[in-house]
Amino acid sequence: MLYYAFKILISAVVIVAISEIAKRNTGFAALIAALPLTSLLAFVWLYVEGSPLSQIAGLSMQIFWLVLPSLLLFLLLPILLKQGMGFWLSLSLSAAATIGCYFIFFYLLRRMGVQL
Numbered sequence: 001m002l003y004y005a006f007k008i009l010i011s012a013v014v015i016v017a018i019s020e021i022a023k024r025n026t027g028f029a030a031l032i033a034a035l036p037l038t039s040l041l042a043f044v045w046l047y048v049e050g051s052p053l054s055q056i057a058g059l060s061m062q063i064f065w066l067v068l069p070s071l072l073l074f075l076l077l078p079i080l081l082k083q084g085m086g087f088w089l090s091l092s093l094s095a096a097a098t099i100g101c102y103f104i105f106f107y108l109l110r111r112m113g114v115q116l
Helices: 002-024 026-034 037-048 053-082 087-112
Strands: none
Touching: 002 026, 002 037, 037 053, 053 087
């Protein structure tokens, strides 16, 4: 149980650090947030827990494919905010568009023979 608490603490520290850094320097916070810290932590946790390297490699490849549709959120959100839409509406529309993009992407990947 202590191990899980440690994993949660480390993960939470990363998220809090990014939000606190963003208050002072959005560029640096964006750099940290853009780093695949969540993925790196997942890889480390899996390795430490004794998962096979093939499982870690598979996770890495699946993350690669699933990062692509998520980029829509980061493109659409600032456009909607700059158009004067409120934060919650912009975030909701961006998230909904991203979810739609995921469904399309899953369909395309399956047609290409990529297994997720």
